[in-house]
Amino acid sequence: MNLSDLTALLSELSQVDAPSGHEGPLRAWLQAHLPPHTTARTDGLGNLIVTPADASSVEALVVAPLDEVGFLAQPGPAPGWMRLAPLGPAPTPGPASARVRFAGGARGVLTRDPAAGQAQGWDAWLCDVGEEPVPVGQAAVWDTEPVVQTGRVLGKAVGVRAALLAAYLTLHTAQPRRPTAWVFAARERVPGRGSAPAALGLDPTYALRVVPAPAGDEPGRRIPGLRLAAGPGLRRHEWGRAADARLVGWLTRLARDARLAFQDEVPREREPSWASLPLVAAGVSTVTLSIPTRNLYAAHQAVAVSDVLAAARWLQAALEAQGDPLA
């Protein structure tokens, strides 16, 4: 797949709405676009688990998020006005406004509540839905159309979709040397930790995660972080838990052999789904690749398509590599 096709696919995926716990549309999209000779099932939490049709056991997992941050409609102070509860770490719009769209089709505009004073957080915001009926509890996402710039896509959910896309591409391209399952994990933006129950059912030896990570390349930043278009991040450390050093070393060697650009990453913020996999059952050795994303979880995010392609190639190289990655 070339960069142009990848850009179009990322734009398309960013518009398939899948807030945490309501991932049905994206699950359906994936199921309709699976390669032949694979089987897919949905577990009790909504994880989509894809394996080769003839697989009897699993040694390696490729894990990517299915969900994006979103909102739940809450009662408001007057007809036509709702409040929103965030699903995941959705930042408030700051001084500006923003638009959301609800699962039922209604749209709303976020407005700062004049009665909130100096209060921060989502209680200080109202959602103007006009005469559109929105039942309490209905899910919503940022209402942002994707914008394609040279080499990158701007829009809502492009960070998580970029991670998903990297994993999805390997479903079509990789010829794994070991029995492999792909887990498109639900509820990862909230502390639901969808991938952990999926791993318990599959009992893998190791897992390769792909996640979005906040970029830190704005000018003037005192401590620079991940840069856009400089390759995916390789997480040297998980918040509160060490990354598996064997897998980190193995992936580093593979990237150098294949001349793939990558960046070392030591996260400064806790990821919502941090470090749940390594503790499953007798333990799953886990390593994380990250896609640098500007304004992660906000209404307008930015991702470099070359980073997605590099992550997919890196994953493919890992799945097709000879030898034991845990040796």
Next chain:
Amino acid sequence: MSADFPSLSRRAHRELRELTEAVAVSGHEGPARAIVRRALRGVAARITTDALGNLLVHRPAQRTRPRPLRVLLAAHLDEVGFMITHRAGEGLYRIRPIGGLRAATALGQAVWVGPERQPGVIGAAPIHLLRGARLPTWDDLRLDVGPHARVELGQRATFATPFRREGDTIFAKALDDRVGVVTLLELVRHAPPHLDLWAAFTVQEEVGLRGARVAAHAVQPDLAFALDCTHARDLPGPEGRENPAFNTRLGHGPAIYIADRMTLSDPRLVRHLRATAERLGLPYQFRQAGGGSTDAGAMHVQLRGIPSVSVSVPARGLHTPISTLRVSDWNATFRLLWAALDALTPALLEQDL
């Protein structure tokens, strides 16, 4: 639906009184467990206590083909309270909270210590001596039980609040979650015969949902319900302004959870509860999404994922010396849960999430 649509029995009210007046703080749930075990005598074929102290009760389905749904209902036995940690003089002890309690809430309160409910007081200074004083911390507080009390370090204590009912309102301590426990007792008594029903009276919920985790692992259910009691912060805002963070409201029926700090409820179960309530004309409300958690937070991520939902009776003043609930909300909660269980079929889990 089965022919009889049950309501809460008088026995349920007696049990709630007895349970709310028991001292059963997290880790020392024995007194509440004993009451529940006694209440279930002759009702369930199999009652076991697991290694953590969960009381697991099984009501098998009356038919085994086709395979009945295995449903786990959980309500927690434990309450928030105090642990006695150090001697601080004759009849005086330092205390620490068990679960979510603020030191300021304990100031000047009468307490019961241990299963025997020995009386004690967490002393407070008179207002004359408190000018400009900051709010107390746990290090400032002392439990005064008098010189002749038999108190041991590690013992638990709770607020000494007698149960009281006035019309539709109940005032008591530990309604979180003794009201869920009694609701669960009633559901076990009226178990729909087509379900393979497991009830878990769980321990250590208030200190990290610990009991429910192992209970779900042991039972391996197809789906799970957490029965709890949630905050109603429904007092009006200052100057009559909107209170945007009411969580739930008294008198508006059972609170169905869509999302809390630990769980996104299974949307199929949320839809099922809502449809059941609307079909029967039962009141219900959606709890505001956000903080807090229930046993569902631990259960839904066990094994390969267990579809779970929470339903709570709303109450004011939880995690304080005295809480308030409406009997009408409690009865509607029981009826909604019973009707929802009665209408449960395996087809529910075949719906898209």
